[in-house]
Amino acid sequence: xxxxxxxxxxxxxxxxxxxxxxxxxxxxxxxxxxxxxPGIDPEHSRSLLDELALRAAGRIDSLRDPGGxxxxxxxFLHREERFRGHAEAHLDSRNSYLHQVLESRNGIPLTxxxxxxxxxxxxxxxxxxxxxxxxxxxxxxxxxxxIIDAFAGRTLTDGxxxxxxKQAMGPGATFDRRRLRAAxxxxxxxRMLGNLKHVHIVGxxxxxxxxxCARMLLAxxxxxxELRDRGILHEHLELYGAAIADYEKFLDSADAEPSxxxxxxxCNALRQRVH
Numbered sequence: 630x631x632x633x634x635x636x637x638x639x640x641x642x643x644x645x646x647x648x649x650x651x652x653x654x655x656x657x658x659x660x661x662x663x664x665x666x667p668g669i670d671p672e673h674s675r676s677l678l679d680e681l682a683l684r685a686a687g688r689i690d691s692l693r694d695p696g697g698x699x700x701x702x703x704x705f706l707h708r709e710e711r712f713r714g715h716a717e718a719h720l721d722s723r724n725s726y727l728h729q730v731l732e733s734r735n736g737i738p739l740t741x742x743x744x745x746x747x748x749x750x751x752x753x754x755x756x757x758x759x760x761x762x763x764x765x766x767x768x769x770x771x772x773x774x775x776i777i778d779a780f781a782g783r784t785l786t787d788g789x790x791x792x793x794x795k796q797a798m799g800p801g802a803t804f805d806r807r808r809l810r811a812a813x814x815x816x817x818x819x820r821m822l823g824n825l826k827h828v829h830i831v832g833x834x835x836x837x838x839x840x841x842c843a844r845m846l847l848a849x850x851x852x853x854x855e856l857r858d859r860g861i862l863h864e865h866l867e868l869y870g871a872a873i874a875d876y877e878k879f880l881d882s883a884d885a886e887p888s889x890x891x892x893x894x895x896c897n898a899l900r901q902r903v904h
Contacts, residue, residue: 630836630866635844639664642818643847652814654758655747658727658740661821664844665837669728677731678744681710682751689752695773698754700784706748707782710734712741714780722828725821739765739821741779757811760820761790762797768809776809818848826858835865853883857892864895869903872896 635643642660645652655678659671685705692698706712711734714724718737723729727743730736736744742758742765749756749769756777759766766785767777776785785793791804812820826841842859845852860875876896883889 632839636664646815654743674728699769738780742767745779760812835862
């Protein structure tokens with residue numbers, strides 16, 4: 630199957646991100662939803678977030694303690710509204726799409742954090758994402774500093790974060806709070822598309838995986854690894870001309886990359902095959 634061209638909403642989003650415009654994570658997630666699931670109504674997703682915020686306000690508005698407001702929001706979403714992750718969440722692409730997470734209540738850490746962040750934004754609770762290794766987190770700021778694991782519906786201590794870092798990167802990894810900086814909307818988009826790319830590759834949906842590479846390159850043209858990977862995916866799809874073009878462009882800019890020798894050999898073999 631030939632990979633599809635990106636939708637106009639996604640092209641507009643990628644341009645805004647490259648120009649460093651202010652973009653909400655809701656806009657990021659819905660642009661991916663529309664691009665990957667043509668025909669969905671993004672306004673329905675926005676209305677579901679509005680309704681969640683309205684219901685949460687009934688629990689939160691009377692609270693004056695900022696920490697209490699955050700903890701009540703996390704508890705409301707996880708225990709009352711039953712937004713949560715499960716062990717196989719990463720292997721199901723539906724858990725990476727905001728519109729489906731809002732319906733099913735099942736998600737991966739990234740999409741569940743986006744729900745928390747966007748409901749919090751509607752309630753005036755400042756929360757941002759943290760692109761933590763392996764497991765996306767959120768952080769409530771302002772008059773409070775709380776690390777949120779929306780997947781598990783709980784807050785984390787620095788010790789918890791240190792333990793998770795060691796699990797992800799090895800026992801020698803050292804945690805410091807600089808790892809808790811706010812993820813930019815572009816970083817969130819790239820992580821979302823990277824998750825989808827992985828799920829599609831595991832499912833042998835190579836055309837959709839190649840689309841994810843193409844979208845990442847629209848937002849971040851400097852990601853040469855995505856150019857290389859798209860070439861490999863095009864090769865799997867027997868789109869040999871497109872694969873050669875990707876390989877050549879990768880090699881023009883990444884001659885010192887560890888994979889360059891392998892890609893050069895693949896490119897030469899393809900050239901012989903098509904000629």
